[in-house]
Amino acid sequence: MRAIILAAGLGLRLQQPPQQQFPKCLLRFNGITLLERHLHALKAAGVTDIVLALGFQPEQIEAELATLGWQPKPEIVLNPRYDLGSVLTVHTVADALTRGGDVLLMDADVLYDEAILRKLVADDSADRLLIDRDFEAGDEPVKLCVKDGVPVELRKQLAVGLQYDTIGESVGFFRFREETALRLAQIVAGYVDSGRANMPHEEAVRDLLLEGGHTFDVADVTGLPWIEIDFPNDVARAADEVLPRLPVTTGAAR
Structure with missing residues (x-):
């Protein structure tokens, strides 16, 4: 099983001054970056084949990996047009999508309980989505129906x-079987070829769901703490509401 972590964006909605901007996966909670938490959670789940899709300030992320001395070192793929949509970022990691085995596709800007990841990787090979039925209504959450x-x-x-x-609400983590990951790569390539590289990658996943021919199961993570960090108030909520509910071992081991 391979994990692809999407960490290319600028994080403009955090409203940081330009000179203070940095990749969101380097946000720290209790002194531990989201990136390090991802790595520990994946390792605990038995996933060591990790691909990082980077774009904005990749040298900062590479410096964090060097500081951690993480082994095996994640593979790094750069999207030079990270200012466009995440569809293009997924397209840049097409090789990782199509080289065989189950694939996890994960947003980097999520603080979460490791139990959520365990639900994603549980059991045999599967196409799987995660749903949280306890969510705030509005235009921002990606809804899963x-x-x-x-x-x-x-x-x-x-x-x-x-x-x-x-x-x-969709947690933003997906699991695809080998043949489904291959089809997703084809759909994403179609977006790029037709001038829709500025679209969010969830649109391509939606196309995959609705075209049929793939049997997705849905794992319910309602009640487990997590948050996607897009806005300044999300940082505060992550620290005040989500972090205290996480197991103390999450990301603690060095």
Whole structure:
């Protein structure tokens, strides 16, 4: 199993002064970066084949890896046009998507309980999404809608009249079987070739869900602490509400 961590963006919505901007995966909580927490969580889950998709200030992330002395060292792939959408970042790691085995596709800017990752990697090979049914309504969360156990929508904006029996927020972590990861790479390439490289990668995942031919299961992580960090108030919530609920061992071992 291989993990691809998307960490290329500028994080403009954090509203940092230009001279103070840095990749969001280097945000520290209790002195530990999100990147280090990802690495420890993946190692605990038995995943050591890790690819980092970088763009903005990659040298800072490489310096953090050097400080950690992490082994085996994650593979680094650079997206020079990181100012465009995350679809292009996924396209830059197409080789990692298609070289075989199950693939985890993960946003880097998430503080989370390791139990969430365990739900993603549990059992045999699978196409899997994560859903949190306890979420704040609004335009920002990427909603995952399920009907009769089948995902029927993955989007921030839902169409009027959409039929579903379960709705929640997508955690932003996905697991794909080898053949499904290959198909996702093809869909992403189509986005880039048709001039839609500025789109979020969730749109390509949505296309994968809705085209059929793939059986996705949905793991429920409701009640487990996590937060995606996009805005300044998310940093405060991460420190005040999520961090105190995480096991003390998360990211603690050096």
